[in-house]
Amino acid sequence: MTFDYFYGRESDLFSFVRIPKLLFKEERLKRLSSDSKILYGLLLDRMSLSAKNGWQDDDGRVYIIYTIDEVQDELGCANKKAVNILAELEDIGLIEKKRQGLTKPNLIYVKNFSSEVLKEHFQKCQNDTSGNVELTGQEVSKGRTNNTDNNNTDFSNTDSIPFHSDRIRLYRESPQENGMEGNGNDALQIRKKYQDYVAENISLEILKERYPYQRELIYQLAELMVDVLCSTKDHICVGKEDKPAPIVKAQFMKINSMHIEYVLEGLQKNTTLVRNTRQYLITTLYNAPLTIDAHYDTLFNHDRANGLI
Structure with missing residues (x-):
């Protein structure tokens, strides 16, 4: 054969x-x-x-x-x-x-083993920080590293998420604004672990090379994922519906490079007016693992029925 x-x-x-x-x-x-x-x-x-x-x-x-x-x-x-x-x-x-x-x-x-396993990994790498760090939701392991350059910025506008062209601007000036507890150093350490987790999960460096003209948008999606994973709220709004935070975080932990490419493709095709960009992107990211297979199955069936493949 x-x-x-x-x-x-x-x-x-x-x-x-x-x-x-x-x-x-x-x-x-x-x-x-x-x-x-x-x-x-x-x-x-x-x-x-x-x-x-x-x-x-x-x-x-x-x-x-x-x-x-x-x-x-x-x-x-x-x-x-x-x-x-x-x-x-x-x-x-x-x-x-x-x-x-x-x-x-x-x-x-x-059973969801990731929270417990990642929590153990995270606790092992806390020797270089002061005090104990109490985490909520899914924890992130030490081993996820990335060579991205980080910079502090202010995320006060809910309708837009500003990014510098060549930097992932990952930290808010006030950790409390991000829904994280503890002192500033602890919050930044926690956030850095989530940054590294997301960067590896979505193959950030590869996506950056593959889509050089959409680099800012890719960084924007990565930062938004970090925001969601760092949140300590009980519920997170997805598509105008408040969903339990653990469910939303578990969904975001599944997102990989294929899902990001799928989201980029959908954003390019979107022609409707988006009034709340942040909320729109959270919903789009949440739905990506749920709809990607059906989308490409439908696309394949359409092309085959029309003699395109």
């Missing part, structure tokens, strides 16, 4: 399963088998569908239904191996099963 080459942006037309990098970097999780890591990515993908459909228990915890038969089908393995892979994830604490009875499939809670 001979496969064709990719042309243009054809590679973007696939649906992807996203597997957290921490599964390969965190010492306690490295020992997981490759099959278990792939299955965790599949379970996370199913989680987004369950959340969209409102599959939650009385405590608001999202659950999924993923049977042994589905594991066998997705991974192409026998029943015994499928059972062992699920057991491996359960033993290490990445999933929790709840039995419904003999005739009903188990409910599966996919």
Whole structure:
């Protein structure tokens, strides 16, 4: 069998399963088998569908239904191996099963390990700062570094987010304006960790080289992500709706370079008047992981139906 080459942006037309990098970097999780890591990515993908459909228990915890038969089908393995892979994830604490009875499939809670793991990493790098830093929401690891040049600036205008052409202007003069607690040095240290996390997650340097004429906008999106991840508010407004902050932050933690490219493409095509740029961009970033696959699937089907591919 001979496969064709990719042309243009054809590679973007696939649906992807996203597997957290921490599964390969965190010492306690490295020992997981490759099959278990792939299955965790599949379970996370199913989680987004369950959340969209409102599959939650009385405590608001999202659950999924993923049977042994589905594991066998997705991974192409026998029943015994499928059972062992699920057991491996359960033993290490990445999933929790709840039995419904003999005739009903188990409910599966996919556990969010990132907060605890990243918190441990963050605490290890606090030796060079004074006092204890108390964090809220998703924490960020030490290992995410970047060679960007930082500068202080003031973010007082909610309708526009000013950026210098060649600098990521990342710090507010007052940490309290950003919803962060603690003294100024602590707040800046926290913010720097989130900057590095975002820079690596979205491949900031690569995007900068790939889109030199949209550098300011890319920096703007990166800074906005940092703002959201640093927020200590209980709720964050997304599309005129106040959503629980942990849900919004978890969504922003998923954003990678493909999502940023997708957002850039959408912004270029937008011709409507945007009165609150900041709020518009937060909503656009939040929706990117939710809509990117459907967008490119629709685009592919359209082009194929019209004989363009």
